[in-house]
Amino acid sequence: MRDGTPSNADYGTPSPRDDGAPSIQDNGTPSDAPPTAGNGTPPTEDFGQRLRRLRTRAGLSQEALSHAAQVSVRALADMERGRTRGPQRRTVQALAEALGLDEGEAAGLEGAAALGRPRPRAATGPAGPGPLALPRDIQDFTARxxxxxxxxxxxxxxxxxxxxxxxxxxxxxxxxxxxxxxxxxxxxxxxxxxxxxxxxxxxxxxxxxxxxxxxxxxxxxxxxxxxxxxxxxxxxxxxxxxxxxxxxxxxxxxxxxxxxxxxxxxxxxxxxxxxxxxxxxxxxxxxxxxxLALLRREEAVELLTRIIGPDRVRAEAQAARDLADLCGHLPLAVRIAGQRLLGRPHERLGKLVARLAAEGRRLDGLQAGSLRVRAAFALSYRQLPPDSRTLLRRAALAAGADFSPETGALLAGLSHDEAVARAEELTDAGLLQSDAAAERYRFHDLLRLYAAELAETEDGPEVRDAALDRTADWMLRRATAAALHFDVDHERTAAQADPDPDTAPTGRDEARAWLEAERAQWLAALRRAHEAGRHRQVLDTADAMHWFSDINQHWEQWVEVFQRSADAARALGSRREEAVHLNYLAWAYNLCVHDPRAALTSADAALTAARDCGDGLQEGWALGYGAGALSRLGRPEEAQERLRGAARRLAAQESPQGRLAELTVLNSLGTLLRQTGRAAEALDIHRRSERICRAGIPGRTKELIALYLAVARQQIGNDLAALERWQEAEAPLRQALAAFEAAQMPAWAAPARLDLGRALGAVGHPEARQTLLAARADLAVLRSPRRTEADAALTALDRTTAGT
CATH class of the missing domain: 3.40.50.300 (P-loop containing nucleotide triphosphate hydrolases)
Incomplete structure (x- = not known):
């Protein structure tokens, strides 16, 4: 438990996942871009459309193909009109032979027919959009x-x-x-x-x-x-x-x-x-x-045709073939060249062929074999307005898989609205991919490499570093202000001002959404500040984050955050702050990466620093975190000794922080005592926690104290159950469950419901079975390992009922 939130591992609150849609890496067009065929027809073909196109290309009437393939005219008409979507394989083979198709075209025709044949069994329920859903299909997909x-x-x-x-x-x-x-x-x-x-x-x-x-x-x-x-x-x-x-x-x-x-x-x-x-x-x-191999020349031309339409290709057939050759028959290069032509409907293909050949000489560094892919990138880049070019190359400096308009704006020196407009322009040009749900953008990885090189060559180290410093400073100020929404001392703390109050998160929900979405950016900013020696800024950000970190306990980067802040405190020569942040680091090792040995090392270092500066609060926390590590290492006696020492040290503290720390230590000590067969002692300890909560803690909200009280009552109920005082256990367990449900904390409520169900089952209460069934269902949704305890409790209840 951290100061302010119960820390027992069984009481973790689940946090939303950052389930961004996967990016498209190799096709050159964002997966969520609209179809780009310019010929007025659907950009993909079903079997009937493909058959009609092949027959027309061969110069055959339906009657002539009917005779050659020994297929009736009516059957051909039904196929081409879509009435027959999946003819049998032997029929398709006969049509392919009559049309004189090569092996690849015949396989494509058979593939289209197979997709129209009867499907396997239907799904028992629709698989709607959700996390990790397939990206949108490429509608002008060609060949293969x-x-x-x-x-x-x-x-x-x-x-x-x-x-x-x-x-x-x-x-x-x-x-x-x-x-x-x-x-x-x-x-x-x-x-x-x-x-x-x-x-x-x-x-x-x-x-x-x-x-x-x-x-x-x-x-x-x-x-x-x-x-x-x-x-x-x-x-x-x-x-x-x-x-x-x-x-x-x-x-x-x-x-x-x-x-x-x-x-x-x-x-x-x-x-x-x-x-x-x-x-x-x-x-x-x-x-x-x-x-996959390179496209054949005719396939590359077909892809170009699907992008810009058949009329322009037919008008400059040789230029289209030359363009396919200059692109090396590489789908990505053909697509980028095609999108450029699509954006310039009156430009001749021959002009692009000449310019592409000239640009290729400048782009020898990034090649695919002997293919000059960067030539196509450069052409798209050079046609952009200056601000769009700036955003493209500076956005490549952003951390993480994607970036927001505000990150792009900071790096490029643009306003938010300008950054959005330029990002949309880059998306339309096929140079960025936009997220289907959120206002975020990502690069194709080759384009990110290309853009980053441009930032190096066109901006230079000084401009690039200035952009990164400007962005890092803004991100840390926003992250600090957002994180302070979760700090119980926020109202009495002079919070660092948000860099843009008009767009700042206005409540916990908005603050949490921003901190989670921009996690890669503010963490990179923290690294940059630490490496630049801005130690006070690192400490301020980490201090603000420590309450927020309880909500996202599963984030492993908290180890890095608090390691850097502990280093910053040490560099500033502040032993008290060093003790604080070493304690945060011990927490992160214990609960975020499950490394109790590293946690014990950090806790011991925090204990030394706390004693050096005479900080009893941090000394108590250090003893508590060290006890948690020792317990996880299978050393319960040593853990108990440290917890008792922590309780004595914290009892002497008069601050609200001291009372919360004392509650944490008492709850942990009582739980450890019960687990080692000393339930009566555990009950005394948890009763003491209950008394502290009932007395209240000045400066702490009723809602916060209610959570501590609920934890104490759940543990009291479990202590009474361990003493087989089942009827007495029911009331505190019901109270704890009601508090967790009122606070909308399902990960805390489900274990409490399980504990209550077992107590009810022991006394033959009629609600026992339903309570255990509900607990098992909730634990299953959470994928909690305690579901097996619910199964065992239900089995035991059934045996007891059958015996009676």
């Missing part, structure tokens, strides 16, 4: 027919009950993600139990760890943050157990290596996993491989 047909066969294999994995690999810009997203949408009906997409950020300096990826996946299945196992192996085991019998489709985009992917793969069941990577991932065994 054989590869799509092979994935359709794999989907049928998965329906047989064994998990299937397909690795989509190849050089940058081949459209691996576009292919995987398109395939996922086509195959989605075969996986009615859910489709999930997760960007693994394999090209980032710090790719997503398997542990964090598993947290996102488990969260998408409804596992509460507070119920996540600590270790990667335990998380992987839980993930596999939850999806083992489900027909799910999993898209793992932009994988770094085999070690990152392997823990995420389902072990059993009818699932299909698509993995995209710029590496071959040869270490993954028993997987299908779809190594």
């Amino acid at each position: 027919g054989p590869a799509l047909a092979r994935l359709l066969d794999l989907a049928r294999d998965a329906a047989g009950g064994r998990p299937v994995v397909s690795v989509v690999a190849g050089q940058p810009g081949l459209g691996k993600t576009a292919f995987a997203v398109h395939a996922a949408h086509l195959l989605a009906p075969h996986f009615p139990d859910g489709q999930f997409a997760l960007d693994l950020h394999g090209m980032d300096p710090e790719p997503t760890t398997p542990r964090d990826a598993l947290a996102r996946l488990l969260g998408a299945l409804g596992v509460a943050d507070a119920a996540l196992p600590a270790g990667t192996d335990d998380r992987a085991g839980l993930w596999r157990s939850l999806v083992g019998d489900r027909r799910v489709l999993l898209l793992l985009d932009n994988a770094a290596d085999e070690a990152q992917v392997a823990p995420l793969l389902p072990g059993t069941g009818p699932s299909l996993t698509l993995v995209t990577s710029r590496h071959a991932l040869t270490g993954l065994e028993s997987v299908h491989r779809a190594d």
Whole structure:
């Protein structure tokens, strides 16, 4: 427990996850961009549309094709009109032969037909949008027919009950993600139990760890943050157990290596996993491989045609072929060139061909093999207005996977409204991707590299550092002001002014939303301040954060935050502040990363610093945090000794902070005593906590004290139950449950309901079974390990009832 919020690990409040949609990495167009076909027809073809196009291209009438393929004219008409969406394979083969299709076109025609054939069983319930939902499909997707047909066969294999994995690999810009997203949408009906997409950020300096990826996946299945196992192996085991019998489709985009992917793969069941990577991932065994190749020239021209329309391509057919060649038949380069032409409807293709050839000489650094991808990037960049160019290159300096308009505005030196307008312009140009739900933007990773290089070459170190310093200072001031919304001393504290009061969060909900959304930015700002020696700013921010940190206890970066603040206090020579922040660090090691050895080291250092400066409050906290670490290390006697010492030290403190710390220590001591078979002593301790709460604590709100009182009463009920004084246990447990429910704290209420149900069952109360059933349901929603206790309590109750 931190000063102000009960810290027992069983009383953690679950926090919302930051479930941003995964990014698109290889296609050059944001997944949520509108269709870009300019020919007035739908940008994708069903079987009938594809058949009609191929027949027209071959110069055949329906009668002529009917004769050549031995298919009736009426049947052909029904196919082309969409009345027959999925003809049999042998019919498609006959049509392909009659049309003179090559292998790839024939496979594409068969794939379109297969999608129109009867589906597997329908889902028992709709799988609506949710965390890690598939990105929007690329509507002008082109080619890849054989590869799509092979994935359709794999989907049928998965329906047989064994998990299937397909690795989509190849050089940058081949459209691996576009292919995987398109395939996922086509195959989605075969996986009615859910489709999930997760960007693994394999090209980032710090790719997503398997542990964090598993947290996102488990969260998408409804596992509460507070119920996540600590270790990667335990998380992987839980993930596999939850999806083992489900027909799910999993898209793992932009994988770094085999070690990152392997823990995420389902072990059993009818699932299909698509993995995209710029590496071959040869270490993954028993997987299908779809190594995408460059487009053929005619396919690249077809993609260009779908983007800008057939009329312009037909008018300059040779220029279109030359443009495809200059783009190296790379889908990303073709797409960027096509989008540039789409934005200039009167520009001739020949003019772009000439300019692209000239620009290519300047962009030798970033290549895909012999392909000059940066030429297309540079053309798009140079056509932008000055402010948009500034935003593009400065936004690449932002921390994290995405950035907000305010971050872009700070880095580029623009107003918020100007930054939004420029970001939308960049999104329309295909240079940024906008979030489907929030006002946030992200780069394709190649474009981020390109933009960051521009910031280096066009802005220079001085301008770039000034932009980063300006942004870091603003972010820390906003983060400090936002975090103080959670500080119980806020009304009596001269809070650091928000840098922009007109847009500042106005309450706890808004403050929490901002702090969570901008976590990567303010943490990067804290690092920058620490590295620049701005120690007071680091301490002020960390001080403001310590109450907010209780709400998001699962964030592992609290270790970094409080390590840096402890270092800052040491650099300033303040032993009292060093003790405070070493105590915060011990808390983070204990409860955020579950490292009791490091927690004990920090707590001991805090104890030394507190005694050096004569701070009894911090000495009490240090003893308490050290006791928590010792208990977790299996050393209960030493833990009890420290807790008793902490209680004595804190009892002498007269401040409100001292009373809250004393309550924390007393509750922890009593719980430890009960767990070691000394329930009577525990009851005395928890009664003492109750008396302190009833007397009230000056300067602390009734709502805060009510939570402490509820914790004490729950522990009193458990102490009485351990003494088999079941009837006496009922009242305090009911009071605790009512308080947690009134405060809308389900993660605290569910265990209290379980404790109450067991007490009611012991006395044969008629509400016992319903209470235990409700507790089990609540704990299941939270994915709490205490659900097994509810199962055992229900089993014991059933046996008792049957015996009676």
